[in-house]
Amino acid sequence: MSIKISLENIQTLTDFKRNAKDYVERIKATKSPLVLTVNGKAEVVVQEAQAFQDTIDRLERVESELKTIKLEALRREIAIGIEQLENGEYTEYDQESLATFFEDIKTRGRKKLEQNNTL
Numbered sequence: 001m002s003i004k005i006s007l008e009n010i011q012t013l014t015d016f017k018r019n020a021k022d023y024v025e026r027i028k029a030t031k032s033p034l035v036l037t038v039n040g041k042a043e044v045v046v047q048e049a050q051a052f053q054d055t056i057d058r059l060e061r062v063e064s065e066l067k068t069i070k071l072e073a074l075r076r077e078i079a080i081g082i083e084q085l086e087n088g089e090y091t092e093y094d095q096e097s098l099a100t101f102f103e104d105i106k107t108r109g110r111k112k113l114e115q116n117n118t119l
């Protein structure tokens with residue numbers, strides 16, 4: 001769910017103070033957050049309590065799902081690594097060849113960055 005703030009939901013803190021009851025009623029009715037500005041800069045968001053709790057609950061669920069997905073991916077990568085080791089699909093490095101290996105990785109990384117920056 002995407003939350004978009006419309007222009008009518010951006011108000012000055014001063015106006016909010018003067019008309020707090022009306023704004024609170026509007027927030028409750030629309031379930032839309034209200035952005036309050038001070039000197040033209042967004043400073044505070046006022047949101048209906050249940051909508052805020054729903055957002056926190058949703059964020060916690062997403063974080064938990066992401067953690068599970070990352071853990072599953074890590075387990076798969078480890079299993080692949082173990083299988084490759086058992087099948088002899090690996091390369092042994094000494095100090096010299098390891099230095100060359102890392103330089104190759106850096107070079108490929110720089111090239112990829114350059115390609116991404118030109119897109």
